[in-house]
Amino acid sequence: MIARTPEPPYWAVIFTSTRTDIDDGYGAMAEAMMELAARQPGFLGVESAREDVGITVSYWTDLDSIAAWKAVVKHAAAQKAGREKWYSAYVTRIARVERDYSFEAE
Amino acid sequence: MIARTPEPPYWAVIFTSTRTDIDDGYGAMAEAMMELAARQPGFLGVESAREDVGITVSYWTDLDSIAAWKAVVKHAAAQKAGREKWYSAYVTRIARVERDYSFEAE
Numbered sequence: 001m002i003a004r005t006p007e008p009p010y011w012a013v014i015f016t017s018t019r020t021d022i023d024d025g026y027g028a029m030a031e032a033m034m035e036l037a038a039r040q041p042g043f044l045g046v047e048s049a050r051e052d053v054g055i056t057v058s059y060w061t062d063l064d065s066i067a068a069w070k071a072v073v074k075h076a077a078a079q080k081a082g083r084e085k086w087y088s089a090y091v092t093r094i095a096r097v098e099r100d101y102s103f104e105a106e
Numbered sequence: 107m108i109a110r111t112p113e114p115p116y117w118a119v120i121f122t123s124t125r126t127d128i129d130d131g132y133g134a135m136a137e138a139m140m141e142l143a144a145r146q147p148g149f150l151g152v153e154s155a156r157e158d159v160g161i162t163v164s165y166w167t168d169l170d171s172i173a174a175w176k177a178v179v180k181h182a183a184a185q186k187a188g189r190e191k192w193y194s195a196y197v198t199r200i201a202r203v204e205r206d207y208s209f210e211a212e
Binding site: 001002003005008012014016017018020047048049050051052053054055057083087088089090091092093094095096097098099100101102103104105 | 107108109111114118120122123124126153154155156157158159160161163189193194195196197198199200201202203204205206207208209210211
């Protein structure tokens with residue numbers, strides 16, 4: 001559930017959103033997009049949780065991979081549908097991960 | 107709930123965690139840390155959600171602010187307690203936000 005990413009540097013797409021009250025296939029779309037993303041070149045992992053706000057962070061080897069994923073036809077259609085019915089607001093932030101550190105209980 | 111951040115560049119601390127089943131003041135600590143973070147120099151905003159995994163993304167003007175926040179005494183104590191009882195695992199990633207774009211429904 002916590003993404004196993006390589007040594008930095010790599011890239012993160014932080015997608016933060018609030019939902020409308022329209023369901024209309026949202027869950028199926030979100031799941032399909034996670035599976036589709038995982039098959040893209042340069043994909044490293046993804047983490048996601050939603051309470052008042054939804055946060056999905058996907059990790060990528062480089063900016064070109066992120067640009068290619070943004071342009072995948074089914075993904076572009078999901079983004080359009082997202083703006084039309086599923087999301088009341090969102091922010092997408094593209095960030096370069098410079099360092100990381102982790103902890104795991106024994 | 108979605109952080110209102112300035113024009114990039116700025117910095118993000120992506121903290122992804124899984125919890126133990128020990129409560130023992132976790133919620134109060136998490137809330138206190140959010141309030142304390144918001145009073146630190148260089149703090150820009152925070153977003154947080156938990157389902158299977160918890161994701162908290164805090165935003166900062168620069169790396170020095172992030173280093174100063176990490177060293178705040180009460181925060182350091184919370185990190186130590188987190189490793190001892192609250193978290194089964196976590197990864198902290200420090201990333202430079204290079205670009206962002208947003209959507210808001212009319």
